[in-house]
Amino acid sequence: MHTTQDAPATFTYTPVGTIHSPFKDIAGMPIQPNGARGTRGTIGIHAPYREGLRDLDGFERVILIYALHKCVDHCLTVTPFLDTTPRGVFATRSPKRPNAIGLSVVRLLAVDLAGGTLTIEDVDVLDGTPLLDLKPYVPAFDAYPGSCCGWLESVAKNAETTRSDDRFR
Protein backbone atom coordinates (compact mmCIF):
# COMPACT_ATOMS: atom_id res chain seq x y z
CA MET A 1 0.00 0.00 0.00
CA HIS A 2 1.11 3.52 -0.55
CA THR A 3 -0.37 6.95 -0.74
CA THR A 4 0.16 9.74 -3.19
CA GLN A 5 2.15 11.49 -0.49
CA ASP A 6 4.90 8.89 -0.88
CA ALA A 7 5.99 10.37 -4.18
CA PRO A 8 8.86 12.86 -4.16
CA ALA A 9 8.19 16.32 -5.52
CA THR A 10 10.66 15.98 -8.38
CA PHE A 11 12.38 13.21 -10.32
CA THR A 12 15.94 13.45 -11.59
CA TYR A 13 17.34 11.34 -14.40
CA THR A 14 20.85 10.86 -15.75
CA PRO A 15 20.98 10.21 -19.53
CA VAL A 16 21.94 6.67 -20.55
CA GLY A 17 23.26 7.78 -23.93
CA THR A 18 23.31 10.43 -26.65
CA ILE A 19 21.37 10.51 -29.92
CA HIS A 20 23.31 11.59 -33.01
CA SER A 21 21.53 12.80 -36.12
CA PRO A 22 22.12 15.00 -39.18
CA PHE A 23 20.02 17.77 -37.55
CA LYS A 24 22.31 20.35 -36.01
CA ASP A 25 19.73 23.09 -35.58
CA ILE A 26 16.15 23.22 -34.28
CA ALA A 27 14.89 25.02 -37.40
CA GLY A 28 14.40 23.04 -40.61
CA MET A 29 14.05 19.64 -38.94
CA PRO A 30 11.41 17.03 -39.61
CA ILE A 31 8.77 17.39 -36.90
CA GLN A 32 7.99 13.69 -36.50
CA PRO A 33 9.56 10.35 -37.53
CA ASN A 34 7.12 10.08 -40.45
CA GLY A 35 8.83 13.17 -41.88
CA ALA A 36 12.25 11.64 -41.40
CA ARG A 37 11.86 8.40 -43.33
CA GLY A 38 15.25 7.08 -44.34
CA THR A 39 17.19 9.57 -42.19
CA ARG A 40 19.87 7.67 -40.33
CA GLY A 41 21.32 8.36 -36.95
CA THR A 42 23.11 6.58 -34.17
CA ILE A 43 22.78 6.30 -30.44
CA GLY A 44 25.83 6.03 -28.25
CA ILE A 45 24.93 4.26 -25.01
CA HIS A 46 27.21 5.18 -22.12
CA ALA A 47 29.49 2.36 -20.99
CA PRO A 48 27.81 1.54 -17.66
CA TYR A 49 24.50 0.76 -19.42
CA ARG A 50 25.64 -1.21 -22.47
CA GLU A 51 24.91 -4.62 -21.00
CA GLY A 52 21.24 -3.61 -21.00
CA LEU A 53 21.22 -3.67 -24.84
CA ARG A 54 21.41 -7.46 -24.99
CA ASP A 55 18.46 -9.08 -26.87
CA LEU A 56 17.50 -5.78 -28.50
CA ASP A 57 18.46 -7.07 -31.94
CA GLY A 58 15.39 -8.67 -33.46
CA PHE A 59 13.22 -5.65 -32.64
CA GLU A 60 12.34 -3.70 -35.76
CA ARG A 61 11.58 -0.47 -33.89
CA VAL A 62 12.45 1.10 -30.57
CA ILE A 63 10.84 3.88 -28.55
CA LEU A 64 13.22 6.68 -27.65
CA ILE A 65 12.44 8.79 -24.58
CA TYR A 66 14.70 11.80 -24.45
CA ALA A 67 15.29 15.19 -22.92
CA LEU A 68 14.28 18.06 -25.21
CA HIS A 69 17.36 19.76 -23.86
CA LYS A 70 17.12 22.92 -25.97
CA CYS A 71 13.70 23.83 -24.57
CA VAL A 72 14.14 26.24 -21.70
CA ASP A 73 10.54 27.18 -21.01
CA HIS A 74 7.05 25.95 -21.77
CA CYS A 75 3.70 27.25 -22.97
CA LEU A 76 0.31 25.81 -22.02
CA THR A 77 -1.11 26.92 -25.36
CA VAL A 78 0.92 26.51 -28.55
CA THR A 79 0.33 26.90 -32.25
CA PRO A 80 1.68 23.62 -33.60
CA PHE A 81 3.61 23.27 -36.85
CA LEU A 82 0.67 21.41 -38.37
CA ASP A 83 -2.03 23.95 -37.55
CA THR A 84 -2.81 27.64 -37.41
CA THR A 85 -5.08 27.37 -34.36
CA PRO A 86 -3.60 27.60 -30.84
CA ARG A 87 -4.01 24.29 -28.98
CA GLY A 88 -3.51 23.06 -25.45
CA VAL A 89 0.07 21.78 -25.28
CA PHE A 90 -0.99 18.31 -24.06
CA ALA A 91 -3.06 17.95 -27.24
CA THR A 92 0.09 18.52 -29.31
CA ARG A 93 3.53 17.00 -29.69
CA SER A 94 5.16 20.43 -29.29
CA PRO A 95 8.48 20.37 -27.42
CA LYS A 96 7.50 23.37 -25.25
CA ARG A 97 5.88 21.11 -22.66
CA PRO A 98 5.90 21.57 -18.88
CA ASN A 99 8.32 18.61 -18.75
CA ALA A 100 10.32 18.75 -21.96
CA ILE A 101 10.40 15.01 -22.61
CA GLY A 102 10.38 13.78 -26.19
CA LEU A 103 9.22 10.47 -27.62
CA SER A 104 10.00 8.99 -31.02
CA VAL A 105 9.44 5.57 -32.51
CA VAL A 106 12.41 4.87 -34.78
CA ARG A 107 13.58 1.94 -36.85
CA LEU A 108 16.43 -0.11 -35.35
CA LEU A 109 18.94 -1.14 -38.01
CA ALA A 110 21.87 -2.51 -36.02
CA VAL A 111 23.09 -3.11 -32.50
CA ASP A 112 26.81 -3.04 -31.69
CA LEU A 113 26.82 -4.42 -28.17
CA ALA A 114 30.54 -4.09 -27.52
CA GLY A 115 30.72 -0.49 -28.72
CA GLY A 116 27.35 0.45 -27.27
CA THR A 117 26.15 1.86 -30.58
CA LEU A 118 22.71 1.56 -32.12
CA THR A 119 22.13 2.48 -35.75
CA ILE A 120 18.65 3.91 -36.24
CA GLU A 121 16.50 5.25 -39.07
CA ASP A 122 13.54 7.66 -39.32
CA VAL A 123 15.24 9.85 -36.74
CA ASP A 124 13.57 13.24 -36.14
CA VAL A 125 15.74 14.20 -33.20
CA LEU A 126 18.27 17.01 -32.77
CA ASP A 127 21.93 15.92 -32.82
CA GLY A 128 23.33 15.60 -29.31
CA THR A 129 19.97 14.90 -27.64
CA PRO A 130 20.35 13.13 -24.28
CA LEU A 131 18.60 9.75 -24.22
CA LEU A 132 16.73 8.99 -21.01
CA ASP A 133 15.26 5.59 -21.85
CA LEU A 134 14.99 3.12 -24.68
CA LYS A 135 12.15 0.62 -24.92
CA PRO A 136 11.39 -2.10 -27.45
CA TYR A 137 8.39 -1.24 -29.64
CA VAL A 138 5.79 -3.97 -29.20
CA PRO A 139 2.71 -3.74 -31.47
CA ALA A 140 0.54 -5.59 -28.92
CA PHE A 141 1.26 -2.81 -26.41
CA ASP A 142 1.84 0.21 -28.63
CA ALA A 143 0.07 -0.04 -32.01
CA TYR A 144 -3.47 1.36 -32.38
CA PRO A 145 -3.62 2.10 -36.10
CA GLY A 146 -7.29 3.13 -36.14
CA SER A 147 -7.18 5.43 -33.13
CA CYS A 148 -8.95 8.77 -33.68
CA CYS A 149 -6.74 11.77 -33.21
CA GLY A 150 -8.86 14.88 -32.76
CA TRP A 151 -7.62 18.03 -34.47
CA LEU A 152 -4.65 16.07 -35.84
CA GLU A 153 -6.95 13.67 -37.74
CA SER A 154 -6.83 15.56 -41.01
CA VAL A 155 -3.31 17.00 -40.77
CA ALA A 156 -1.09 14.30 -39.19
CA LYS A 157 -0.05 13.09 -42.63
CA ASN A 158 1.32 16.57 -43.40
CA ALA A 159 4.09 15.85 -40.89
CA GLU A 160 5.73 13.89 -43.71
CA THR A 161 6.64 17.12 -45.46
CA THR A 162 6.37 19.87 -42.82
CA ARG A 163 9.66 21.16 -41.43
CA SER A 164 10.22 22.96 -38.16
CA ASP A 165 10.91 26.67 -37.84
CA ASP A 166 12.14 28.86 -35.04
CA ARG A 167 8.98 28.97 -32.94
CA PHE A 168 10.11 26.46 -30.31
CA ARG A 169 13.64 27.74 -29.93
Added chain:
Amino acid sequence: MHTTQDAPATFTYTPVGTIHSPFKDIAGMPIQPNGARGTRGTIGIHAPYREGLRDLDGFERVILIYALHKCVDHCLTVTPFLDTTPRGVFATRSPKRPNAIGLSVVRLLAVDLAGGTLTIEDVDVLDGTPLLDLKPYVPAFDAYPGSCCGWLESVAKNAETTRSDDRFR
Protein backbone atom coordinates in the same frame (compact mmCIF):
# COMPACT_ATOMS: atom_id res chain seq x y z
CA MET B 1 24.51 25.04 -33.57
CA HIS B 2 25.31 23.20 -30.41
CA THR B 3 27.58 20.51 -29.17
CA THR B 4 26.93 17.50 -27.02
CA GLN B 5 28.73 19.32 -24.23
CA ASP B 6 25.80 21.76 -23.94
CA ALA B 7 23.64 19.14 -22.29
CA PRO B 8 23.44 19.14 -18.50
CA ALA B 9 24.44 15.97 -16.68
CA THR B 10 20.98 15.38 -15.23
CA PHE B 11 17.40 16.40 -15.93
CA THR B 12 14.85 17.09 -13.22
CA TYR B 13 11.10 17.01 -13.77
CA THR B 14 8.17 18.02 -11.60
CA PRO B 15 5.05 15.87 -12.09
CA VAL B 16 2.15 17.59 -13.87
CA GLY B 17 -0.43 15.29 -12.29
CA THR B 18 -1.17 11.99 -10.56
CA ILE B 19 -2.56 8.79 -12.05
CA HIS B 20 -5.24 7.00 -10.03
CA SER B 21 -6.07 3.35 -10.61
CA PRO B 22 -7.51 0.33 -8.81
CA PHE B 23 -3.98 -1.08 -8.38
CA LYS B 24 -2.74 -0.36 -4.87
CA ASP B 25 0.15 -2.82 -4.87
CA ILE B 26 2.91 -3.70 -7.34
CA ALA B 27 2.13 -7.43 -7.15
CA GLY B 28 -0.92 -8.77 -9.00
CA MET B 29 -1.15 -5.93 -11.51
CA PRO B 30 -1.59 -6.20 -15.25
CA ILE B 31 1.84 -5.81 -16.83
CA GLN B 32 0.74 -3.88 -19.90
CA PRO B 33 -2.37 -1.99 -21.08
CA ASN B 34 -3.43 -4.99 -23.18
CA GLY B 35 -3.83 -6.86 -19.89
CA ALA B 36 -5.89 -4.05 -18.41
CA ARG B 37 -8.66 -3.78 -21.00
CA GLY B 38 -11.68 -2.11 -19.46
CA THR B 39 -9.88 -1.10 -16.26
CA ARG B 40 -10.76 2.51 -15.53
CA GLY B 41 -8.69 5.13 -13.84
CA THR B 42 -8.39 8.87 -13.63
CA ILE B 43 -5.64 11.42 -13.93
CA GLY B 44 -5.67 14.53 -11.81
CA ILE B 45 -3.72 17.28 -13.53
CA HIS B 46 -2.29 19.84 -11.12
CA ALA B 47 -3.94 23.26 -11.33
CA PRO B 48 -1.08 25.19 -12.98
CA TYR B 49 -1.10 22.84 -15.99
CA ARG B 50 -4.84 22.39 -16.65
CA GLU B 51 -5.04 24.91 -19.45
CA GLY B 52 -2.75 22.59 -21.43
CA LEU B 53 -5.55 20.00 -21.65
CA ARG B 54 -7.57 22.07 -24.12
CA ASP B 55 -8.28 20.28 -27.44
CA LEU B 56 -7.43 16.88 -25.95
CA ASP B 57 -11.01 15.69 -26.29
CA GLY B 58 -11.36 14.06 -29.67
CA PHE B 59 -8.28 11.94 -29.16
CA GLU B 60 -9.15 8.29 -28.58
CA ARG B 61 -5.89 7.43 -26.86
CA VAL B 62 -3.15 9.25 -25.01
CA ILE B 63 0.43 8.33 -24.20
CA LEU B 64 1.27 8.54 -20.51
CA ILE B 65 4.89 9.11 -19.51
CA TYR B 66 5.32 8.62 -15.80
CA ALA B 67 7.76 8.08 -12.98
CA LEU B 68 7.96 4.45 -11.85
CA HIS B 69 8.22 5.92 -8.38
CA LYS B 70 8.33 2.62 -6.50
CA CYS B 71 11.46 1.44 -8.30
CA VAL B 72 14.48 2.30 -6.22
CA ASP B 73 17.21 0.52 -8.16
CA HIS B 74 17.78 -0.99 -11.58
CA CYS B 75 19.19 -4.13 -13.18
CA LEU B 76 20.85 -4.31 -16.59
CA THR B 77 19.64 -7.88 -17.00
CA VAL B 78 16.12 -8.87 -15.95
CA THR B 79 13.90 -11.90 -16.26
CA PRO B 80 10.68 -10.37 -17.59
CA PHE B 81 7.21 -11.49 -16.54
CA LEU B 82 6.66 -12.90 -20.03
CA ASP B 83 9.79 -15.03 -20.21
CA THR B 84 12.05 -17.34 -18.24
CA THR B 85 15.25 -16.18 -19.96
CA PRO B 86 17.20 -13.20 -18.59
CA ARG B 87 17.17 -10.31 -21.07
CA GLY B 88 18.91 -6.97 -21.41
CA VAL B 89 16.67 -4.45 -19.66
CA PHE B 90 16.42 -2.20 -22.75
CA ALA B 91 14.95 -5.17 -24.65
CA THR B 92 12.15 -5.38 -22.06
CA ARG B 93 9.46 -3.15 -20.61
CA SER B 94 10.59 -4.00 -17.05
CA PRO B 95 10.29 -1.10 -14.59
CA LYS B 96 13.78 -1.75 -13.17
CA ARG B 97 15.39 0.50 -15.77
CA PRO B 98 18.36 2.85 -15.30
CA ASN B 99 15.85 5.71 -15.56
CA ALA B 100 12.60 4.39 -14.13
CA ILE B 101 10.29 6.05 -16.66
CA GLY B 102 7.10 4.25 -17.66
CA LEU B 103 5.07 4.57 -20.84
CA SER B 104 1.49 3.42 -21.41
CA VAL B 105 -0.95 4.02 -24.23
CA VAL B 106 -4.40 4.27 -22.63
CA ARG B 107 -7.88 5.05 -23.88
CA LEU B 108 -9.16 8.56 -23.14
CA LEU B 109 -12.82 8.51 -22.12
CA ALA B 110 -13.48 12.01 -20.83
CA VAL B 111 -11.78 15.34 -20.22
CA ASP B 112 -12.98 17.63 -17.42
CA LEU B 113 -11.10 20.81 -18.23
CA ALA B 114 -12.28 22.85 -15.25
CA GLY B 115 -11.53 20.12 -12.71
CA GLY B 116 -8.36 18.99 -14.47
CA THR B 117 -9.50 15.37 -14.51
CA LEU B 118 -9.10 12.85 -17.29
CA THR B 119 -11.02 9.58 -17.23
CA ILE B 120 -8.97 6.80 -18.81
CA GLU B 121 -9.34 3.09 -19.58
CA ASP B 122 -6.92 0.18 -20.10
CA VAL B 123 -4.84 1.55 -17.25
CA ASP B 124 -1.96 -0.71 -16.13
CA VAL B 125 -0.42 1.82 -13.75
CA LEU B 126 -0.02 1.78 -9.97
CA ASP B 127 -2.36 4.09 -8.06
CA GLY B 128 -0.64 7.33 -7.11
CA THR B 129 1.87 7.26 -9.96
CA PRO B 130 3.29 10.71 -10.75
CA LEU B 131 2.58 11.77 -14.34
CA LEU B 132 5.48 13.49 -16.09
CA ASP B 133 3.96 14.07 -19.51
CA LEU B 134 0.87 13.38 -21.54
CA LYS B 135 0.88 13.25 -25.33
CA PRO B 136 -1.89 12.64 -27.85
CA TYR B 137 -1.60 9.23 -29.53
CA VAL B 138 -1.31 9.80 -33.28
CA PRO B 139 -1.34 6.66 -35.47
CA ALA B 140 0.70 8.38 -38.21
CA PHE B 141 3.49 8.92 -35.66
CA ASP B 142 3.05 6.00 -33.27
CA ALA B 143 1.34 2.99 -34.87
CA TYR B 144 3.47 0.28 -36.50
CA PRO B 145 1.19 -2.76 -36.27
CA GLY B 146 3.44 -5.11 -38.22
CA SER B 147 6.68 -4.27 -36.45
CA CYS B 148 8.75 -7.33 -35.49
CA CYS B 149 9.43 -7.60 -31.80
CA GLY B 150 12.30 -10.02 -31.20
CA TRP B 151 11.95 -12.34 -28.21
CA LEU B 152 8.54 -10.80 -27.46
CA GLU B 153 7.16 -11.85 -30.86
CA SER B 154 5.62 -15.07 -29.60
CA VAL B 155 4.77 -14.01 -26.04
CA ALA B 156 3.53 -10.39 -26.21
CA LYS B 157 -0.06 -11.59 -26.44
CA ASN B 158 0.38 -13.37 -23.09
CA ALA B 159 0.48 -9.93 -21.46
CA GLU B 160 -3.31 -9.99 -21.72
CA THR B 161 -3.46 -12.53 -18.92
CA THR B 162 -0.09 -12.38 -17.13
CA ARG B 163 -0.08 -10.55 -13.79
CA SER B 164 2.89 -9.06 -12.00
CA ASP B 165 4.56 -10.53 -8.94
CA ASP B 166 7.05 -9.23 -6.42
CA ARG B 167 10.16 -9.37 -8.57
CA PHE B 168 10.33 -5.67 -9.38
CA ARG B 169 9.49 -4.39 -5.93
